[in-house]
Amino acid sequence: MVDWVKTVWARRPGGLLLPSMLVLDSVRGHLVDRVRDELKELRTDLAVIPGGLTSILQRLDVSLNKPFKDNVRRLYTTWMAGGHQLTTGGKIKVAVLQSPYCE
Template sequence: MPKDESPPTVVVAVNEKGWMNEEMMTIWLTKCYTKRPDGYFKTRKALLVMDSMRAHITPQFKDKIKACNSIPVIIPGGLTKILQPLDISVNRSFKAVLRRLWEEWMVDGEHSFAATGRMRRATFQQVLGWIDTAWKSVTIRSAFRKAGITGTDAESDDSPAEEERALHLPPELAELFRSDTEDEEFDGFCFVE
């Protein structure tokens, strides 16, 4: 577990293997999911849409979800790309903003260098700040509409997705950071102590 304190809006949890499992899902359920509007007091029933990962489908975890006044809904295998709101738009928007923030830091940020001349990685605190900013920029409601879960096709007042914003770097510098294909996902950051 990193020693640095994270912002109050970012929860950091780790396990030995780095996999999402029932223990990690329980941490997410208690520290994140119950913090949503009406989540703590459980005043309104909610729908929790998940894929069929083993940690989502155990009877014990489903009971924990129901105890939060929520209905667990499991998307059948092979349909996640079509029905999972996170996969449809949230993850991509989040990663696009995270990538933009990293690119801005690479070009304009303050950097320190090791004795060998190698530039040091962004600090854990910097990355947590980027995560916080990126998460605040995503719109969850539109993802549910795109998945057809809300049952409405009505337009909303949601702001345009961050991924559609133009990159604010000179083209020759921006090209250095782009992946080979538009579909390639951002792999994230690696921290080594």
């Protein structure tokens, strides 16, 4: 997370001109002192979404990410449960890539 703060957040256009706020979920990696210190140097206030409030405060996570992940998981489970073709070396062939949105 510190790397992301340094390479993305700190380099955004106009990002250092005014104080700013970054809203993150409560994943442990977001809350370490190194991240907080780096954000403080960049004049960024950190707002943390408490656990259990994702469905209320992160609507994209509910409306886009969850259905997408559910569909990928379903396709993966179906692929894993099915019979696999093997390469000449005896390894499982790579799954055929298809868009989960085309079904």
